[in-house]
Amino acid sequence: MEKVYIELKVVDGYPPVRVESVWAEKVAENVYKVSNIPFYSKQVCLDDEVRTSRGIDGEAVFVGIESDEGNSTVRIIFFGDNESLSLLILADLSGMGCSWEGLSKKFFSVNVPENIDFEQIVGYLEKKSEAGVLDYEYGMVRQ
Structure with missing residues (x-):
């Protein structure tokens, strides 16, 4: 590497x-x-x-x-100090077929594979954003 x-x-x-x-x-x-x-x-x-x-x-x-493999990237920043909630959301994303990496306890980068419904992932994140739990932004989007 x-x-x-x-x-x-x-x-x-x-x-x-x-x-x-x-x-x-x-x-x-x-x-x-x-x-x-x-x-x-x-x-x-x-x-x-x-x-x-x-x-x-x-x-x-x-x-x-x-x-390229058709993957997309989304970045997440979590608000507050509820690490358990952050891990639950990351587990949900994993369950939907995504993988993720953390830069800190609050900042994560998520890979959305080509075969995963990107709109479903964004919809999920948008609901969490509206609830004040996190914010997100797009990296490279291919879907």
């Missing part, structure tokens, strides 16, 4: 970083398969194959998508 570095567009201080790194597996010269769910990028998703170039220090730098 290697890191692939993705330059981000920062608007009004968000995201809080200018570059995100994702773990990726080399599949060909300058082509990598993304192995974790991005937290900030709106350019790639889990399992995408990405083209890279070499940076100043020899690092793999994202250039574009070679091929």
Whole structure:
């Protein structure tokens, strides 16, 4: 596994970083398969194959998508300190066929596979948002 570095567009201080790194597996010269769910990028998703170039220090730098698996990414931030409720919601998302990764106890990135009803996932999140439990945003959406 290697890191692939993705330059981000920062608007009004968000995201809080200018570059995100994702773990990726080399599949060909300058082509990598993304192995974790991005937290900030709106350019790639889990399992995408990405083209890279070499940076100043020899690092793999994202250039574009070679091929995609049709996955989409949604990011969630939970409000309050009810960790049990957060875990219950994440378990519900897993039960609907999604996978997730946490950056902190409140900030998560969710992968929605191509074969999962994206509108069902967003509808579920919207209900939780209306209840004041969380907020969400889209990363890369392909469905």
